[in-house]
Amino acid sequence: MRIITSTTEEPVDENKDNMTAYIEEKASETMISKKMNPMLWQQVPTPCYVIDVKRLIENLENLQSVEQKSGCHILLAQKAFSMYALYPLIGRYISGTTASGLYEARLGREEMKKENHVFAPAYKTEDMKELVKICDHIIFNSVAQYEKHKELCANVSVGLRINPQHSTQEGHAIYDPCGYASRLGVVRSELKELPGGIEGLHFHTLCEQNADDLVSTFHAFEKQFAQELRQVKWLNLGGGHHITRKDYQIDQLIELIGYIKNTYQLEVYLEPGEAIALDAGYLVTEVMDIVHNDMDILILDASAACHMPDVLEMPYRPRIIGAGEANEYAHTYRLSSVTCLAGDVIGDYSFKEEVHIGQKLIFEDMALYSMVKNNTFNGIPLPTIAVETEDGTITIVKEFGYQDFKGRLS
């Protein structure tokens, strides 16, 4: 394994594939110029996200095969993973990007340059003037929003988000768009008739779910909106489909898409975020100190609050390479951070050997909803971003510094 931090002095290697060349080109544009010798994982500068390109490609091949077998279009939901250095690679496999507002829409347009969709609960007029130039599909959350912006939308395909009021999630109210008093999507009782000019319908109700929940949601949707389905050209089934997880029911998904296409003659879109980058990244962190109060506590240079906020928000417990549940192995520690937040705790883990100061620990499945949610609370540095390519080379794509902290303040 090698770590490359700059490519300007690299000898040209004719055998490098385009993707490696692309990342190295990005790297030389954006990053430090010091050059490092061959190093091991233990020497990655921390904290650091390392994206596993091999695994990312496996996910993308899987998604591409769903597109090919079902005839649907798959879009990257950038809210989950916006590592744009990899957009040219991702764009080789799937149909494009979807955005949550103007900035993500710009990123998709600039860096992937394929189909570009956007959905937001409401849009400002100045943003809409930009969006209509860079998006091909714009989805509204209410008829009032559509009426407000429709004149600007003459050259884009316009859709309406529907709330099918069919909840399939348990214990995740914060991630359930079908929950009580949800603002996300028009409910049946509020939609008298589909306004002229609406070409598509959209629903997003799932979170890390399998195809059976999608099937039941679609049928609940169809029961209420069959008439509208006959009036439009496309249906977007949102995200939350864990397609690249081993137990995902791909055949059921393909069958459902076939049914929708055949019954209603629609183009079908899926916009997963997680499925694209699932298990395709690590967060490498260093143990800075070990303190004792009721138990042994590790102070890491990574933070749940700053670098993996879903650990606190979902909440969930990230896996660590070589570690088990508390008390599974001989040495149990509470993993915490350098921030001031008492609750900035990642969890309790056990290790076969004693952990020592200076040791690197590697969190798994850290590509999604991680770097997009980072913050610099307490002035904690943003993690470096790197990629591990198939030949084991680690290329640092971006490093952050004091200016990234200061630049967001005034």
Ligand SMILES: Cc1ncc(COP(=O)(O)O)c(C=O)c1O
């Ligand atoms: C409208 C919409 N589309 C797509 C997604 C992506 O979902 P996931 O990353 O769970 O696949 C989300 C996630 O919140 C969403 O709100």
